[in-house]
Every structure is written in C-alpha cells, then in structure tokens.
Amino acid sequence: MSKEIILNNVKNALNKNPLQSNSGVYTDILKPIENDMVQEYKRGQEVNKAILIESTKDDLENAIKSILEKENIKQVLLPKSLQDISITQEKIIYNKPVDELRNTLFQVECGIFEANYGVSNLGIFSVASNSDQPRLLSLITKYNIVLLKKENIKENLSTTLQAYKKENGDKLPTNILFIAGPSRTADIEFQVVLGVHGPQIVYVILY
Amino acid sequence: MNPRQLIHEKVNDKQLNKNLEYVMYQLQGNRKKLISERYGDWEALREEGKKVKQNALSRLPELLERFEKNATANGIKVHWSKDNDEANEIILNIAKENNINKILKGKSMASEEIGLNHYLEKKGIKAIETDLGEVIIQLIGEPPVHIVVPAIHKNRFEVGEIFEKHLHVERYTEIEDLNRVARTYLREEFHQLKMGLSGVNFAIADEGAIWLLENEGNGRMSTTVSDIHVAICGIEKVVESFDNAVLLNTLLIPSATGQSVTTYNNIITSPRKESDLDGPKEVHVVLLDNGRSGILSKKRYSASLRCIRCGTCMNHCPVYHKIGGHAYGATYPGPIGEVISPLLFGIDKYGYTLNLCSLCGNCAEVCPVKIPLTDMIRDLRNEKVKDNKDDILGINNLPKNNAERKNMEIFAEVATNPKKWQRLMWFIDKFAPFGKPFAPFINGLKQWTTCRAYPKMDASFHKKIKNMQGVKYE
Numbered sequence: 001m002s003k004e005i006i007l008n009n010v011k012n013a014l015n016k017n018p019l020q021s022n023s024g025v026y027t028d029i030l031k032p033i034e035n036d037m038v039q040e041y042k043r044g045q046e047v048n049k050a051i052l053i054e055s056t057k058d059d060l061e062n063a064i065k066s067i068l069e070k071e072n073i074k075q076v077l078l079p080k081s082l083q084d085i086s087i088t089q090e091k092i093i094y095n096k097p098v099d100e101l102r103n104t105l106f107q108v109e110c111g112i113f114e115a116n117y118g119v120s121n122l123g124i125f126s127v128a129s130n131s132d133q134p135r136l137l138s139l140i141t142k143y144n145i146v147l148l149k150k151e152n153i154k155e156n157l158s159t160t161l162q163a164y165k166k167e168n169g170d171k172l173p174t175n176i177l178f179i180a181g182p183s184r185t186a187d188i189e190f191q192v193v194l195g196v197h198g199p200q201i202v203y204v205i206l207y
Numbered sequence: 208m209n210p211r212q213l214i215h216e217k218v219n220d221k222q223l224n225k226n227l228e229y230v231m232y233q234l235q236g237n238r239k240k241l242i243s244e245r246y247g248d249w250e251a252l253r254e255e256g257k258k259v260k261q262n263a264l265s266r267l268p269e270l271l272e273r274f275e276k277n278a279t280a281n282g283i284k285v286h287w288s289k290d291n292d293e294a295n296e297i298i299l300n301i302a303k304e305n306n307i308n309k310i311l312k313g314k315s316m317a318s319e320e321i322g323l324n325h326y327l328e329k330k331g332i333k334a335i336e337t338d339l340g341e342v343i344i345q346l347i348g349e350p351p352v353h354i355v356v357p358a359i360h361k362n363r364f365e366v367g368e369i370f371e372k373h374l375h376v377e378r379y380t381e382i383e384d385l386n387r388v389a390r391t392y393l394r395e396e397f398h399q400l401k402m403g404l405s406g407v408n409f410a411i412a413d414e415g416a417i418w419l420l421e422n423e424g425n426g427r428m429s430t431t432v433s434d435i436h437v438a439i440c441g442i443e444k445v446v447e448s449f450d451n452a453v454l455l456n457t458l459l460i461p462s463a464t465g466q467s468v469t470t471y472n473n474i475i476t477s478p479r480k481e482s483d484l485d486g487p488k489e490v491h492v493v494l495l496d497n498g499r500s501g502i503l504s505k506k507r508y509s510a511s512l513r514c515i516r517c518g519t520c521m522n523h524c525p526v527y528h529k530i531g532g533h534a535y536g537a538t539y540p541g542p543i544g545e546v547i548s549p550l551l552f553g554i555d556k557y558g559y560t561l562n563l564c565s566l567c568g569n570c571a572e573v574c575p576v577k578i579p580l581t582d583m584i585r586d587l588r589n590e591k592v593k594d595n596k597d598d599i600l601g602i603n604n605l606p607k608n609n610a611e612r613k614n615m616e617i618f619a620e621v622a623t624n625p626k627k628w629q630r631l632m633w634f635i636d637k638f639a640p641f642g643k644p645f646a647p648f649i650n651g652l653k654q655w656t657t658c659r660a661y662p663k664m665d666a667s668f669h670k671k672i673k674n675m676q677g678v679k680y681e
C-alpha cells in the first residue's frame with residue numbers, strides 16, 4: 001500500500017533529518033485605515049470593487065428593488081429564505097437539486113443571498129453553503145446582490161472561522177467561501193478585467 | 208533543442224523580454240507598495256510563516272494521518288500516490304469508473320508536475336484547462352511560463368491570434384473581448400461538466416478540509432458544478448489548523464500578486480450532504496509524494512518544502528526576467544525551480560539550471576517563508592563537483608567535470624598566495640581590455656559572451672589604493 005510506503009519514507013526522512021520548530025502564531029498585521037471596524041469593512045469592500053449600499057432592515061426590499069431596476073434585471077435566483085420578497089421580476093427559487101435546475105441556473109441573470117459574515121480587515125464577505133443557500137447562488141449569475149448584517153462583521157479570517165466553528169458545533173458547513181467582489185483576472189498583460197466565470201457586478205447591501 | 212540553444216533563443220526573444228519585464232516590475236512594485244503601506248511587521252510574520260511550515264514538516268506523518276482521518280470522516284475520499292504514475296492512474300480510474308471522457312481543470316501546478324493532461328489524453332480522456340492563462344497556453348501546447356501568471360509572456364495581440372486560430376472567433380485585440388471569448392467557450396464546457404480537477408493551497412489536518420485560492424471563479428466552477436471533484440495535493444501542503452492556513456494566506460497573496468486577498472477563498476470540507484442542493488457528490492484528495500519525502504531527508508534542502516508557490520522569487524529574479532520560465536525546461540522555473548527540479552526529477556536532468564543563477568540573493572530576501580534559496584543553489588552546484596556526493600537523484604549519472612575542478616584548484620592556489628595574486632591582477636589590468644574582440648574564440652569566454660555582456664574587469668585596485676592620500680603602501 002502506498003500509504004504505508006509514503007508514511008515510512010516520511011518517517012525515515014525525519015529520522016535522518018530531524019526537524020524541530022515551534023509552530024508559528026498568526027497575528028493580524030494589516031493596518032486599518034478607518035478606526036471603526038464597520039467603516040474599515042466598507043472601505044475595503046469598495047477597494048475590492050463591490051458596490052456598497054447601506055440600508056436598514058425595513059428598507060431592504062426597496063434597496064433590492066432599486067438595484068434590480070437600475071440594472072434592468074428581469075430574472076432573479078433566490079434561496080428559499082428569500083422567496084417571499086415582493087419584487088416584480090421573475091423569481092426562480094433554488095429549492096431543487098442542481099441536477100434538476102441546471103439549464104435554468106446557467107441562464108439566470110442575478111442571484112440574491114444573505115452573507116453569513118463580513119471580514120473587516122480584508123473588506124470581503126463570507127457565505128457558507130447549506131440546504132437553504134446553495135453554493136452556486138454566489139457564482140453562476142452575472143449579478144450578485146449580497147445582504148449583510150452590520151453586526152456580523154468580524155475582525156479577520158481567523159475570528160470569522162472561529163465564529164463558524166462555534167455556530168456549527170462540531171460540524172463545519174460543506175463549503176465556506178470568502179468572496180472579495182466580482183470575479184476577475186489579470187492573466188493578459190496583467191490588466192484587471194472583471195467578470196470571468198463568476199459574477200461581473202456585485203452589490204453588497206449592508207443593513 | 209538543448210538547454211543552451213533554448214536559453215539563447217529566449218534571451219534573444221525581444222517580444223518575450225518586453226512582455227515579461229513589464230509585468231515582473233509591476234508585480235514587484237505592487238508587492239512592495241502594499242507591504243510597506245498596509246502591513247505592520249512583515250518580517251516577523253515571515254518568521255512565523257516559516258515556523259508554521261517547518262513545524263508541519265517536522266510532524267508530517269502525524270498531520271497526514273490526522274488529515275486523512277478527519278477528511279474521511281467528512282466524507283472525502285483520500286488517496287495516496289508515491290509517484291506521478293500512481294497519481295495519474297488513480298485519477299484515470301476515477302474517471303473510468305464514472306464513464307467520464309472529459310475533465311475540466313482549475314489551476315494546479317501538481318497536475319503539471321505529474322504530466323496529467325498528456326497521460327489522460329493518451330488514455331482517451333480530454334483534460335481542459337479553465338484558468339484564462341492556462342487556456343491560452345493549452346491552445347498552443349506550451350507549458351506555463353510562470354507558476355502564478357502562466358501566459359504572461361503573450362500580449363493581447365498574440366492572444367487574439369491564438370483565439371482566432373484555435374477557437375475560431377474573430378480576431379480581437381481588446382482584453383475585455385478576449386476575456387469574453389474565453390468565458391463563452393468555457394461556459395459551454397462548465398454546463399456539461401461531470402468531473403472537475405483542482406490543486407490545493409492548504410490541507411488542514413484538524414478539520415479534514417482543503418483550502419483553494421483563485422480570482423476567476425473557474426476553480427469554484429470546476430469544484431462545484433461537477434459531480435466529482437478531484438484535488439491533487441502535494442504532501443507538503445498539510446498544515447495543522449485553520450489559523451496556520453490564515454497565516455500562510457496572509458503571506459502568500461501579497462507576495463504573489465500585490466493584493467491583500469484573492470477574489471475567492473474556497474474552503475471545502477465535504478462532498479454534497481444529503482440536505483445540500485449542489486456541490487459534487489464525490490470529493491477525492493490525491494496526496495502526492497513524488498520525491499518530496501526524499502527532499503525531506505536532506506538536511507540542506509528540506510526547507511524547500513516550505514514553499515507555498517507564491518512565485519515572488521521568480522518575480523524578483525533578474526535572470527528569470529531575461530529568459531522567462533520556459534528556458535528552465537521544467538515544470539517549476541525560477542529560483543525555487545532551480546532547487547526543486549533537480550531534487551525531484553534528477554540533477555542529471557536539471558542540474559544545468561543551477562548555473563543560470565547569479566547568486567544575487569533577491570529571492571531569499573523576498574520569499575515569504577524564508578527559504579534560503581541562494582544557499583541551496585550554491586550547495587547544489589557544489590554537489591555536482593564534490594567528492595563525497597550526497598544521494599541526490601541522478602547524481603551518479605553526471606559526467607565527471609575535471610576541468611571545472613582543475614580550474615578551481617588553480618584559482619585557490621593563486622588566490623591564497625599574495626605574490627601570485629598580484630601578478631595575476633597586473634596581467635588582467637594590462638591585457639583584459641584586449642580580450643573583448645577575441646572573446647568569441649576563447650573557450651569559457653565564448654560561452655559567457657553569447658548570452659552576457661563582456662565582463663568589466665578592473666584589477667587596478669592596488670594602484671588605486673596606492674594613489675590614495677594618506678595610504679602608506681608597502
């Protein structure tokens with residue numbers, strides 16, 4: 001069995017060449033530009049090329065509506081938790097396995113979902129997959145509208161991952177994503193272009 | 208083409224030099240600006256990063272087993288492959304068992320290392336690259352020129368021609384249009400996707416999870432819309448905890464691209480659960496040794512396994528700037544390539560790349576995990592000529608280089624004898640300038656001057672000292 005062979009080789013290597021070291025410790029050395037954690041998140045999220053909109057819980061629906069109108073979006077992909085939202089656009093509810101929705105999913109223009117956390121020092125948001133919010137919501141459409149509660153903004157990746165672990169007990173979500181904004185590439189002449197295989201335009205509504 | 212011809216061709220490829228130089232300086236500048244403006248004690252963090260990797264390597268058997276145990280409990284299937292043949296075979300079998308004849312790939316240097324595309328093609332399975340840079344070079348059958356920006360040697364006009372010829376579209380020259388062409392081409396492929404392949408940036412033992420970094424979303428597509436996701440993971444990628452990975456991530460991204468964060472950090476802990484609506488139904492992780500345990504056994508070189516593949520050593524290498532990645536003739540170019548290619552694949556095959564280095568030391572100064580690359584390159588050069596050879600792969604196949612040894616002995620003799628040394632200096636001072644026109648005919652100088660400028664030789668040190676005011680010359 002290769003497992004035994006590899007482990008033996010690794011053990012023998014370490015007998016021949018014993019390495020010693022304490023493990024390193026992570027400290028957040030990013031210097032904030034804003035004093036306040038939410039402000040710093042907002043600044044960073046815009047640097048990362050997401051369009052940031054502030055709203056209140058009561059006004060959330062209006063904020064969504066005005067984005068949909070502004071961008072002239074006709075079709076929206078929604079998780080079950082947002083299916084009752086009152087909008088005039090055609091609603092496609094992501095409530096079936098991808099295998100049954102595949103053709104539709106590749107056509108929809110805009111996905112809306114709730115982010116689990118924001119990460120202040122990097123200006124990014126995080127979303128974990130679950131039965132309500134499948135992974136493709138944040139990937140397959142040209143537009144994304146992301147809802148994020150101010151109180152869910154954490155300091156950095158480390159504290160956010162701790163929060164996930166705490167919230168989920170022993171079981172981590174299948175897929176944890178940290179997303180900076182629109183997908184991008186700089187593979188040709190190192191020029192940044194937005195919208196490669198993921199969304200091209202990402203709105204974050206902070207409430 | 209032999210290595211000398213290849214290097215010669217690359218040095219004289221003006222378009223390559225221009226494209227490469229421009230991007231390398233941008234990458235250097237962005238990194239420097241970001242680190243100095245936004246980060247606190249970067250040097251201290253490098254030290255911590257080094258410790259994380261060193262510690263993980265020192266406990267590798269334990270961490271590998273813990274990773275396997277936790278990943279398996281999460282529903283991930285873990286495979287072990289001692290070499291490239293075995294890794295390729297494992298991946299082929301997964302495809303065969305599921306009647307798959309086409310796979311889509313996110314960026315993975317390990318898959319380049321094992322020659323996966325070529326292997327699968329021979330077995331009738333098409334492997335399609337999805338990272339924009341990789342798409343470009345796959346269409347023209349070239350290997351990556353850089354580990355982070357694989358097609359950076361091609362400018363927009365060249366890419367336009369490539370797409371016109373191979374994807375049968377109109378010839379575009381705007382980067383946005385070129386991006387759109389690639390998006391449309393791949394969207395079709397993603398729609399049909401059954402099996403996706405990726406690399407791994409960090410494998411986290413405590414969680415049994417893998418962490419993938421990217422900007423384009425092709426990696427997420429390959430690992431999300433597919434029914435089966437296979438990740439190839441070098442055994443040195445295992446770290447203990449989430450926090451270890453966060454620390455390395457903090458070092459990796461600014462070093463690689465001069466940004467603080469990639470667009471996507473994709474942490475996968477399991478295949479689709481019963482309640483999930485999407486995600487692959489199977490996730491496989493193929494752990495790959497392929498010579499890594501051999502490197503681990505070598506005192507002088509084991510630290511090269513700390514590498515987190517940021518590519519900044521090549522961005523800062525003056526030789527890489529001039530010749531690009533292809534001239535190294537190996538999967539891993541640049542300073543790190545000079546170290547690991549001979550160790551992984553044989554010093555008889557890749558030992559010549561060690562002579563490309565000017566030992567300027569830039570690489571070791573910027574490496575985020577403090578790998579002493581220059582020391583290793585120097586030591587490996589020494590391995591080639593010394594008497595008690597270490598058991599470096601392929602070392603016994605090297606031809607005996609008695610001339611080099613003789614020359615060094617003569618040099619040592621002259622350099623340790625003041626009289627002889629002075630005489631030599633006098634000789635160089637008088638006659639070196641006449642050497643220039645004859646350089647192409649003198650062995651040694653001939654090789655030097657085909658790719659480099661004639662050395663400026665100034666041996667008038669003693670004369671200058673003598674003429675200095677207040678110096679008493681005896």
Ligand code: SF4
Binds near residue numbers: 518519521543576578
């Ligand atoms: S050797 Fe260091 S600088 Fe070079 S790719 Fe690896 S981590 Fe980056």
